[in-house]
Each structure stands twice: as C-alpha cells, then as structure tokens.
Amino acid sequence: xxxxxxxxxxxxxxxxxxxxxxxxxxxxxxxxxxxxxxxxxxxxxxxxxxxxxxxxxxxxxxxxxxxxxxxxxxxxxxxxxxxxxxxxxxxxxxxxxxxxxxxxxxxxxxxxxxxxxxxxxxxxxxxxxxxxxxxxxxxxxxxxxxxxxxxxxxxxxxxxxxxxxxxxxxxxxxxxxxxxxxxxxxxxxxxxxxxxxxxxxxxxxxxxxxxxxxxxxxxxxxxxxxxxxxxxxxxxxxxxxxxxxxxx
Amino acid sequence: xxxxxxxxxxxxxxxxxxxxxxxxxxxxxxxxxxxxxxxxxxxxxxxxxxxxxxxxxxxxxxxxxxxxxxxxxxxxxxxxxxxxxxxxxxxxxxxxxxxxxxxxxxxxxxxxxxxxxxxxxxxxxxxxxxxxxxxxxxxxxxxxxxxxxxxxxxxxxxxxxxxxxxxxxxxxxxxxxxxxxxxxxxxxxxxxxxxxxxxxxxxxxxxxxxxxxxxxxxxxxxxxxxxxxxxxxxxxxxxxxxxxxxxxxxxxxxxxxxxxx
Numbered sequence: 210x211x212x213x214x215x216x217x218x219x220x221x222x223x224x225x226x227x228x229x230x231x232x233x234x235x236x237x238x239x240x241x242x243x244x245x246x247x248x249x250x251x252x253x254x255x256x257x258x259x260x261x262x263x264x265x266x267x268x269x270x271x272x273x274x275x276x277x278x279x280x281x282x283x284x285x286x287x288x289x290x291x292x293x294x295x296x297x298x299x300x301x302x303x304x305x306x307x308x309x310x311x312x313x314x315x316x317x318x319x320x321x322x323x324x325x326x327x328x329x330x331x332x333x334x335x336x337x338x339x340x341x342x343x344x345x346x347x348x349x350x351x352x353x354x355x356x357x358x359x360x361x362x363x364x365x366x367x368x369x370x371x372x373x374x375x376x377x378x379x380x381x382x383x384x385x386x387x388x389x390x391x392x393x394x395x396x397x398x399x400x401x402x403x404x405x406x407x408x409x410x411x412x413x414x415x416x417x418x419x420x421x422x423x424x425x426x427x428x429x430x431x432x433x434x435x436x437x438x439x440x441x442x443x444x445x446x447x448x449x450x451x452x453x454x455x456x457x
Numbered sequence: 458x459x460x461x462x463x464x465x466x467x468x469x470x471x472x473x474x475x476x477x478x479x480x481x482x483x484x485x486x487x488x489x490x491x492x493x494x495x496x497x498x499x500x501x502x503x504x505x506x507x508x509x510x511x512x513x514x515x516x517x518x519x520x521x522x523x524x525x526x527x528x529x530x531x532x533x534x535x536x537x538x539x540x541x542x543x544x545x546x547x548x549x550x551x552x553x554x555x556x557x558x559x560x561x562x563x564x565x566x567x568x569x570x571x572x573x574x575x576x577x578x579x580x581x582x583x584x585x586x587x588x589x590x591x592x593x594x595x596x597x598x599x600x601x602x603x604x605x606x607x608x609x610x611x612x613x614x615x616x617x618x619x620x621x622x623x624x625x626x627x628x629x630x631x632x633x634x635x636x637x638x639x640x641x642x643x644x645x646x647x648x649x650x651x652x653x654x655x656x657x658x659x660x661x662x663x664x665x666x667x668x669x670x671x672x673x674x675x676x677x678x679x680x681x682x683x684x685x686x687x688x689x690x691x692x693x694x695x696x697x698x699x700x701x702x703x704x705x706x707x708x709x710x711x712x713x714x715x716x717x718x
Contacts, residue, residue: 259589283595294590296582308594311497358594 210235211256211366211398216265217422218251225251226262227422233415235270238392238399240409240430242444243419244453249402250291252419253368256400257286269366280313287359287397291371293351295343295358302339305329305357314362328357332387349380356384360391367392369401373408385411406445409433418444420453485677492597492604502605510571510606510672511613515620517570518563522621525558526550526628534637546637547644548651550629555656556716559622561708564667567614568700572675575606576696579679580689588680598680607672614668615661622660659715666711667704674700 211233218226225248233239241249254260256267258274267274274282295304305325309316316324326336332353343351352372359367369388373381385408392399392412401412409416410430417427418441426438433445443451529550537543579602582588591598626648633639674696682692 254589257593259592280595283593286593288590288593290586290590292585294586296587296590307596311499312595314595 210270211400212266212268213252213256214266214268216252216255216267217263218248218255218260219263224422226255226265228265229419229422229424231417231424231427233398233400235398236396237414238389238401238412239415239417240401240403240413241417241419242402242404242406242409244404244444247419248422249419250370253370253400253402257283257288257368284308284313284362285365286368287362287364287366288368289352289355289359289370289372291374293343293348293355295351295354297343300340300342301329301346301354302326304343304354305339305361307358308362324361325357328361329354331360331391332357333383349376349383352376352380352384353387356387356391360395363395364397366398366400367395369399369403369412371403371405372401373403373405378407381405381407382411388412404444406447409445420444481681482673482677485680486673488599489603489607489673489676492600493608495600497600499601499605502601503609506606506609507613509574510567510610510668511616514567514570514613514617517566518617518621519624521562521566522554522559522625523628525562526554526625526630527632529553529558529625530629530632530637534633543637544647546633546639547629547647550633551626551648551652552656554625554629555622555652555660557660557708557712559625560618560660560663560667561704563618563621563664564614564671564704564708565701567610567617567668568671568674568697568704571610572671572678572696572700573693575672575675576679576682576693577689579676580682580692583680583682584684584689603676603680606676607669610668610672611665612668614671615664618660618664619657622657655715659711662715663708663711666707670703670707671700674703 213229213231216226216229217224229248229252231252241252243249251260255262256274258279261275269282269285295301296307299307302322302325303310305328306321308314309321309324310318322339326339329336329338334350334353334357338346338350338354343354346354356372359369372384372388376384388399388401389412391397399412401408403409413430415428416430416433418425418438420440425440426436428436433441436442439452443453530546533546533549534543537545537549579588582602588598588602591601630641630644630648633644634641678692678696678699682688
C-alpha cells in the first residue's frame, strides 16, 4: 500500500503540493486526474524519490520511501514516462532489458534479449523492432516500448505518466487496453496520472482529483459521475464554467 | 548614498552567486570522484566515452598541433633573426609545444568538441526525462553518465596532448626544413638535445587536468540544464565557456607550480 500524508512541495514561490493525502491499496489501479500544472507529476516523482517533498510522509507498505535500500525500493517499481524517455543511444531491446543487463537483476545477455522480445510481443510489437533505435519508431511504438520496459522486470508497482498524451484516439485506446490487461494479469499496483477521461474510465479502479495542491475528491471510478463534487464535475465534463479557473 | 548601497549590494549578490556556483561544482566533482571507489562500474560506457573523447578528437587535435608547430617555427625564426638566434627554432618549438601550446590548445579544442557534445547529450537526456528513467531503473546517473566520461577524458587528453606534441614538432620540422633551410638531421638533433623529460611530462599532467575539467563542465552543465531547446543550448554554451576559462586559469596555476623559480 502506498500512503501519502500531508505532503507539501514548493518550487520557489510556487506551492505545487499543499497537503496531499492519498492511499493506494495494493493490487488496485489508481488514476490521478487534474489540470495541467496541478502537481500530478510532482506527486508521482515524490513517491519515487526523484523529488524530495518539503514536508509530510510517503510510505510504501508502512516504510518511509526516503529510507532504506534505494535499489531494492526502486526494483519494485516500473514506470512509463510521458514521452517514453527511451535511451536514444541504445537499441530497443536494450532499452527494454536495461534493468536486466545491469545491477541486482542482471541476467546473461541472451536471456535478457529473449525476455525483451517477449515483452515487446506482449505490447504488440514484432521481434524485428528489437534491433531498431528509438528514433526510428513512431510515437505510439515508442510508448509501447516504454511500456515493455516498465514491465520487463515484472515490478509490483507500475506508474504511468500521461500514457496517451500525443497519441491518436485509436492508439490511445490500444495503450489503455494494454495497461489494463497488464495490470490485471500481473496483479500489480498501478498509479496513472492523466487528464484523458477515456483513459480514466478504461484504466481506473479508483480516481483521485488533484487541484490547488490538494486531493479534492477520491473514490471508486463507478462513483465518479455521481460524486456531486463541483471540481470533479467540471473537470470530467470539460466545462469552462465552474470553480476551476479556465485561465491558470 | 542609496545608489552606492545598491551598487555594493549588486556586487555582493554577484559574488554570492559565483561562490554558490563554485560550491555546487566542487560538490559535483567530489561526488563524481567518490564513485571511483564505489561499484558498480560501467566498463562499456567508459570504453564508449574513451573512443568518443580520445580517438575521435585525434584529427582536430592533430591538425591544430600541425599548423601551430609550423606557425611557431616561422614566428620564432622571424623573431630570432633580430638577435641572430635563428638556430633556437627547433628547441623553442619543442619546448613551447610540450610545455604550453600542446596542452592548452589541445585542451581548448577538446573543450569545444567534447564539453559541448557532453552537455548537449546529457541536457537533452534531462529534458526528455531519460535521467529520471535511469534513476527509476536503479541506475545512478552520476555513475552511469558522469564518471565514465570524466575518467575517459582525464586519461585520454594526456595521450592526445602527447600525440599532438609529436605532430606539432613535426609541423615545425616540415617548415624548418622545407621553408627555413634547416638540415633535417640538425633540426632533429637540436630538438632532442634541448628537450627535457619534465617539459613533456608537465604538459601531459596539464592535459590530464584539462581533460578532467572539460568532461566535468560538460556533465555539470548538462545535468543542470534548463528546460527546452533554449535550456540545452544555454547549458552547451556555458559548458564550453566554463571549460575554456578554467583551462586557461588552471594552466597559469600549474605553470606557476611547475616552473616558478
């Protein structure tokens, strides 16, 4: 279980997180929604320790994420970045098998390559993609490679940062379905940040709405439409009028 | 009075900013060096950096040395003629190149080629979240990106300087024999007779220091790159400027240390 308690983070005068409280139960898929610049990515990076919060606590299974063996902690996570964040200098299969080629999870090169090709197949890519470089792939293919990399070491927890941004609706649907299938199949805990409502309905067990640095509403995805929360209502219906200012 | 206080405050702010930057670079450097004693080590990244920084810089360093050696021979001949001392050309070319021009010009050429490329590569990795991705894949970016490049540059630049010295002396030899009517044997004899081991060694030590500076500035500015194309561009420019200025400043300090009476 991941638990954020009263997490604050500011960049200079810009107070991004102002007391975030959120619980993500093991084996569930939580989607955090909110407008651009509301701190969704910052919250996610705080959990991973990429950004240190100013105050508050973040625990994973009751243990403070900032303490203990960092490598062992990160080995439990997989992450799909917004732009893919594939390493340009490495061929696709080495991107996917990156974690399996070094560190505590190191495997022989032939085995790592085999696993990479299997994961590529899992996300709908043919084996001939394995020896290409990321720059030779389309945006959708790069996202799939990023997804294959996120699941390569079979992590317990997977984070998805804006998984459908920049994709056409069909490819976005493919990625959403893949994410849902993989999370269910692996029994992983998933946390996704997005402002794509189609993704939310396809991926989420639970939803949390982040606005003004705090969680405005959280609950099961089935209850989202009847929440009665004015912030959530305005966001999911994409209305310009409401408590969320259109000009931010 | 208010203007004067504002002026002083401005100077104070500038000095504090400069000191803070020096502090950050010192911490970055010590962090980099400390990884030498802490496994894992990424041999493949080190070898790749060695080829990129050492082998691929050879043409530009070699050409610089060749033309500098030739020009130096012409200048010393013209200057020496004022005192009827034309015969000093071979020895002054050799000493000038090995002690000063070889390491400094080699270092500056490597700074232009390598510091910019490292800063642009790492800066782009930063803005496209590849550095964050490395961290989430349990790989320390300082260990994976910075240490191999700094180590490779520290070891490769002295070799480049050594090769550059030889090519520069050859440039002087070609001009001396071809244009200034020196005998080939006499030119070589004068070069070898007057050149001391320390002349060469001091240049190689300078090369190692300059290599360290070049890669460190490239990595530091890349890792601290701002967002977007403008941020990466600024990081690249800062890396080259900082590396060049630090090479010239450290060259003076090393020359004081090695050769002051």
